[in-house]
Amino acid sequence: MNGTTAQVLVKPRLRANKAAQTVPDGKAVTTLSEHIVEIVSDSGEGAQRCGQSLGAIAARMGNGVWTVEIIPAEIRPPARSVAGGSGNRIRLGSGRVTNGGNETDLVIAFNEQVLLGRVRTGALKEGCSILLESMWRESRDPKIAASYIETHDQLVAAGFKVIEIPMERECRLVVGDAKRGKNMFALGMLCNIYSFDLQLGREQIARTFGKKDASVIATNVKLLDAGYEWAEKNLDFKYCIPAVRSTEPQVVLDGNTALALGVLASGMEVCAMYPITPATSVSHYLSSVFEKVGGIVHQAEDEIAACTFAVGASYAGKCAVTITSGPGYSLKQEAIGLAVMGEIPLVVINVQRGGPSTGLPTKVEQGDLMTAIFGSHGDAPKVVIAPGTIEDCFYSVITARKIAETFNMVVIVLSDASLATSQQPFPRPQFSEAWLAPPIDQSEIPGGLKPYDWNPVTGLARRFIPGQPGGVHTLTGLAHDTLSHVAYDPESNESGIRARSHKLAALQKTLKTPSVFGDAKGDLLVVGWGSTKGAIEEAVTSLRAKGHKVSSLHLTFLQPMAPGIDEIMKRFKKVITIEGNWSDDPRDEIVDKNNRRYSALAILLRSRFLIDVDCWSEVRGQPIKPNTIERVLLEKMKK
Amino acid sequence: MNGTTAQVLVKPRLRANKAAQTVPDGKAVTTLSEHIVEIVSDSGEGAQRCGQSLGAIAARMGNGVWTVEIIPAEIRPPARSVAGGSGNRIRLGSGRVTNGGNETDLVIAFNEQVLLGRVRTGALKEGCSILLESMWRESRDPKIAASYIETHDQLVAAGFKVIEIPMERECRLVVGDAKRGKNMFALGMLCNIYSFDLQLGREQIARTFGKKDASVIATNVKLLDAGYEWAEKNLDFKYCIPAVRSTEPQVVLDGNTALALGVLASGMEVCAMYPITPATSVSHYLSSVFEKVGGIVHQAEDEIAACTFAVGASYAGKCAVTITSGPGYSLKQEAIGLAVMGEIPLVVINVQRGGPSTGLPTKVEQGDLMTAIFGSHGDAPKVVIAPGTIEDCFYSVITARKIAETFNMVVIVLSDASLATSQQPFPRPQFSEAWLAPPIDQSEIPGGLKPYDWNPVTGLARRFIPGQPGGVHTLTGLAHDTLSHVAYDPESNESGIRARSHKLAALQKTLKTPSVFGDAKGDLLVVGWGSTKGAIEEAVTSLRAKGHKVSSLHLTFLQPMAPGIDEIMKRFKKVITIEGNWSDDPRDEIVDKNNRRYSALAILLRSRFLIDVDCWSEVRGQPIKPNTIERVLLEKMKK
Amino acid sequence: MTIHATECLLRMHDEHHALEDYQSGVPRWCTGCGDNAILAAVQRLCRDEDLRPEKTVFVSGIGCSSRFPHYMKTYGFHGIHGRALPVAEGIKMARPDLTVFVNTGDGDCCSIGAAHWIHAIRYNMNMTVMLHDNQIYGLTKMQASPTSPRGLKSNTTPRGSYLDGLQPLTVTLGVQNASFVAQAVDWIPEVLYDILLAAYRHKGFSFVRILQRCPEWLPKMLDPWVHDPLKTLLLTHEDGVTLSPNLSKVYKTQERHDPSNINRAREIASLADPIPVGILYRNPNVPCYEDLRNAGQQRSTRYIKSGLDAEFDKFTIWPQDADSKVQPSA
Amino acid sequence: MTIHATECLLRMHDEHHALEDYQSGVPRWCTGCGDNAILAAVQRLCRDEDLRPEKTVFVSGIGCSSRFPHYMKTYGFHGIHGRALPVAEGIKMARPDLTVFVNTGDGDCCSIGAAHWIHAIRYNMNMTVMLHDNQIYGLTKMQASPTSPRGLKSNTTPRGSYLDGLQPLTVTLGVQNASFVAQAVDWIPEVLYDILLAAYRHKGFSFVRILQRCPEWLPKMLDPWVHDPLKTLLLTHEDGVTLSPNLSKVYKTQERHDPSNINRAREIASLADPIPVGILYRNPNVPCYEDLRNAGQQRSTRYIKSGLDAEFDKFTIWPQDADSKVQPSA
Ligand SMILES: Cc1ncc(C[n+]2csc(CCOP(=O)(O)OP(=O)(O)O)c2C)c(N)n1
Ligand SMILES: Cc1ncc(C[n+]2csc(CCOP(=O)(O)OP(=O)(O)O)c2C)c(N)n1
């Protein structure tokens, strides 16, 4: 099949594009407030790099951006397989983009099988445009050709705007091995489609291949230009998403990189971990940079060793951090209890994934909140906070370290697989000395001071660090008195538990009431935590635009909870939590009020405030979409 | 000092005993409805055996009995040390005795130091009678003599009725090594004091020393008689606790032995454990008897191995059990999650001790309820039940095994250190075949059946057991479809989680509403769970006798909760839980409604029923006393 | 592992099996992954030894290699990371009639599972254990494992790993009750098969470390050994494995090693280059834990009832007791 | 373990210490418990080496023996069961300037802690580890431990334990990077002291298995060895321990063993009777993990800030970027 036929195939369907207004050279330019584009290929074909580059370019154009990785289930899936698609999904907007959004508007696919995978997970919007590599039509392997044609026709029948593009052939005009360069050709097309400054594309290539020799850069720039021109010539549509260039420097990071930089910025020196998806990439990045600032990443033999290693390091010096995900978090329960009992500051980062057990290692869930709060035997009070944005990921670690050392407590940071792999630009943080941990105190302990001189009101006590003269004592996980001597008497046990519990209250007194998104009163309040923040607020915004009295409240502190939350909730007729964890659907036959299992945050709010907080949740391994939330809220308001 | 002076010392004070009415021979016999007696010595002096024997004799007399071990903190504490007391505490009653009761009325102490230990833990009732070995007065070691006299005088000054008794000397008249026989001499005195049939005492000795040769029995009987006569001659008081001999056979067991017998009776075949106080004695007893019925106790290298070993055994055959306490329970979280995910029946017994961390290994606490329910990452629904009596300990294991295999779920049995070491008579269970696990199904699986054919309503699916032709499949802890194939798609994950969650609802539908202790409506309802049952009901009974409209509700199923509980609670003006775990005291300066941390059951009830359930709890390592509860309830009713 | 007598009896009534009877699904390992060779050898073994699929269980932990059970048409238990061995022990204890195989990775067995590994050797339960040692964490995308050679660049050791690799063979041989220890490589299928067969036929805990290639993360690492036969030391013995004439011609570096000689076995185990391949140690006389525990007894209801009654008697107070005035047995 | 140069400097300004400066509280061990002898030897060691109490940390798990730190007037960490070693590693990594000792029981180290034990040997961090091996679970009241001899009657093995005892020495010597392995007994204080001293002075992971009597649960078990000196094989060498003339007269069963000979060390380690006492293996050239990781660097705020800025630069989009029309560096 040759280009012309391709265009023949394409043009008529494209003319159908109503929103477009024709411009002089017969090319339609549609102005959009936002658009979601995907590029997907077999892994190894570079779709990921293409997507990331597009995101960076858009960000530099001043567009709002949210990119999400498309990751295959297997390490090295067979070529042209439905489950094997690898790539990137980029949501572009005029203003700031806070989440992955809804279904995809435009897809570039390198073969029809990976495309099928996307169709089947329901990622694509009905009738969306698909730019499809057409080479398979003429595949020497009749099976391939057949499957291509079959799939193509099905998609067309299903109403998708399929545009066949001979990318391979076009690239071969520029380079020998086309397979390698296709992604930059695609990038060129996208720069054209979205009216991006091509020069930015060239610079982006220069950045990414910076280390490689000039010729590599040159070839890729050629491909970029080729793609741009091809689109200019052959596609008769073009989009423009008005952008406001930010005046201050922005950083584009994914959540795990942000967490790692947070560790750096917090002044912590030891990170002990054991690999586990989706947390490991935090440690990957940290391993490459931590040593540059004198830090150490220790990969332990297992999670228990990682956590106790961190506990030992914290005990002897500055607060240390351990990073894990669900299964590893469960294994650390006993060690965390020791840190709580010994009042050893410790930061535990849990990048949540689908559970229970090994569950869905690469997929998002908010299933670990209850175990973060209640997950160790006996009374083991810990602080639990959850970042709601990529930016939060960075600052939450700094906050966690500070709280841990101020209150000698364990602080759990709950991120998740969605934040972990999503990229979003945010203002470049301005370094502040206040972020850093103070140097290790080695001064002499004044006579008479005891290692657990619990303040009768706040439960706080000064921490003794090895090396301090006059501070020698033996820390123990057994019940102990103020001298840290093992004590089995009722009073010692009670006062120790009281002190550790009251530290939570002391911290709670310092927290500010979170602000409501939307009006302070209304018909429905949506409460959420963690990575669903953006999607919830987007849904709320859209409903409010339609005249509904809906607001939302995002909680960063899950334990302790900030004051004033009940007053906020009382100003709304209904309150509901939206969470990415399990709750029984009251409509299910066997579920009734006596046995319905609620979502985590709903349980906490109901129990503390005795307000009839409803909940809706989803455990589909995918970020919850704004329009799903909108649909749910509308239903709930009908009732 | 000689006997006569001892009596001189004693008599006057004894005459002061008002309740006593004089009988012909000048001996006062006081009729009592109940009495608490303690016998305490250095460990190795046999106070424990004396106490247990007394308990058995009393039970055979038909008295209600509750015995509690007095255990020293160290393995082998130094002689005559305050923390080193070892012995037994026996509560005797006319009717059934359901808990350890309040302070002690009468003590026999072999030296003044172990006695001091008891005084300091506040175990003794003001002015109670103390029968004290007087030999120390003449100790060749002046320090000992001095400390004895000092302590003695302090106690007298404190108003205790101290009766010095030359036990050593008296025993020497019967045997050579008096130290060994003192405990039986003491038993004799107690038989006399409580007007027990001496013959029962002799038989008890015959039982206990049954294996030893006749001479041993004879000597001990001599000592018994000697003690009996000495008391008859020298003590001018005597008690009688009217008893109703039960017409049916009774068994006298401690909670851990009852749990072990429950394992036997449930037909389980494999118990995998790792030693941990206070759970280990279940396995000690089980190790000695399980093999006789073809069972196996496997001491694994750690708790994770113990739990996964049990999981493997359950998967391949009948449901297996693993037994542990707090720290071990925390370590098993991940393995428990695997059983939940794979729907492998499993019984986990957690004999709770003081926490967090290593905490109070030998002492009671109810601190593990929340972690039992929420303690594994992701959504990991398990059944949680708690025995409230020694008898419950036996039956709860049978119930647990049955539920585990009927619903293919993990069932957590929460006992505690108090039940573990307390003894109480209850009707000897009548063996029933229904208790036992069915034989392993090795029949062919009908074609077309899938390993996870979840029932759309109940979530239940038939279990496939290795060896069954037609059933081959690979169980996995990853998200899976009905074929047990690894599946990452949203639907499979959602339907698996739904099925596992709905099994809890399905079980809940089968539960009966627990019955209220006391009137069905009133001013105050006390809700409790586990070992506090007896103390709570005793406090309620006493308050009701005083005209207060108080009732109590005991929950055996903590997850799921039986239907009808909200209706019950609504019939009372106030609801409060009494628990042996931590809750912030609202009167503490830093505690307010926004930060107060509630007790476990209170959190669960408040969250589910939105009723303002208050709570009062204690974490003093001691069983909660009925009169403490009574005091608390009175205060709460005042408000 | 050998087969139970009862098994043999049952066998006689059995139809024979073909390779397909043990194959399930399409392995999702990378092309060229050494796990494929191991799978092929094991499926052949099952067919040749005619194992009954429903009486066979493959147990694994988590990792690329732990996907193994999914590709066998037998019962399988794909558990949690590091715990394959205790799960397998529980299965064997409850059901000694089942044939148990374990597939575990170098991270699964030697890192998080190390304690279970040490103790599984002690228990010496009758199972065949394959350590898929690719010297890397495969599934989690390339982190150093305990067996990674020093200096290996990985995602957690970008400047090269810090420690010399752990040698699983010397560790295993240091543990009391080790009864079968062998080493194989995925690229000599014939010897891999022979070793696995010997392991399967040994009654006890048969530990086979298999050097397994991971082309995805360590494409060239084992090439020197793959390409130069002289860098492989083949252990031959009439009580161990014997080589076909063809192989003998190729693999000229050989040692006649008696598997009963533990001291020499330990010395051989320490060799890094050439790498030993064959059976390092075998002791058929170490008892199996499940036998010491009399696992798999039949238990009748009456049997249990009588045992239970006997126990209750010890704690029972009979109503008539109080009246019986018999003298103590003194 | 050796002392850091910096330490030595600091030392000079130090007053010397007496035994009491290291003694804290009255040990609560049973009379005759071997732990008392170990405590005495260690307190003597601290005094003789003049350790600064505030710069010394004793780390333990849970068990009778793990109460050890409470009886030392230094910093102590009495942690959770089985995790003494990773805690100690964390301490050493964060603070290489601290002197670290570890006290662990046979259950704590060889059972629940086995994985950490294997890996601690690999890491070879500079610390002195005392395995208080009483071959029983003491604190929890007499359950068999991995090192319990076969047939031992305990509360979980009323008919005798089922397996031969694990030999900690052979296991340790099977692990890559083992750098100091010795065995001592509580009833020969002089040799116990010498071995602990050598262990302390060795830079690296010094592992000393101490046969420790538990009169409470196993009153007579070690008597044959305590009472018959000939049942003890004393390893002597100028690079190991040398015996005083008096001891030499009593302990006639001796072997001159060069601690650098690992093969012989492994053979000796396997001996059950006579039991070897002395230094089985020492290799001063194994690097310490904390040194490989450059632990204990000083870090200034500016240092961190510049590192952080450098990283941010990689991800930064500067406002002017979009306008700058420079050609790519091609
Ligand atoms: C408790 C727990 N910790 C960590 C992980 C993450 N994880 C999965 S596989 C694996 C190691 C894989 O390496 P290996 O065992 O050598 O198997 P391979 O993939 O190389 O075959 C890890 C760390 C997990 N799933 N569970
Ligand atoms: C996680 C956990 N499991 C089990 C226990 C109970 N426990 C305390 S000490 C101990 C073993 C003691 O034996 P050992 O380590 O040999 O020390 P020893 O008392 O003999 O000196 C056990 C099983 C515990 N405290 N924590």
Ligand code: SF4
């Ligand atoms: S990553 Fe390595 S071990 Fe895993 S499947 Fe691919 S090649 Fe095999």
Ligand code: SF4
């Ligand atoms: S029980 Fe044994 S180990 Fe523990 S203190 Fe007593 S003698 Fe020592």
Ligand SMILES: [Mg+2]
């Ligand atoms: Mg591996």
Ligand SMILES: [Mg+2]
């Ligand atoms: Mg021990």
